[in-house]
Amino acid sequence: MSDKTIYKFVGSEICLGAETINEEIESRGYKKAVKSFQNKFPKLKEVMVEWIKNGINLSKLQKLPLGRKKKLR
DSSP: OOOOEEEEEEEOOTTTTOOOEEEEEEESSHHHHHHHHHHHOTTOSEEEEEEEETTEEEEEEEESSOSOOOOOO
16 A cells, blocks of 8 residues: 555646646655646646545645745845
8 A cells, every 4th residue: 555645736827828737646745746746837826736635535725836935135
């Protein structure tokens, strides 16, 4: 049995002209899955993420990009 979880990303790419994006990524963690998704679609500003944990369907609206923002001074 694998310890990986399947994360489903559903979003709309309004600025690039495509209607909807449906992507499934299998990863060990939420943050790694989001980072690999945002590398594929760098212009998206937010995406809906769905996954299953302990038999419960979970979902979250994730703002992109995820991660540390450098302070410019």
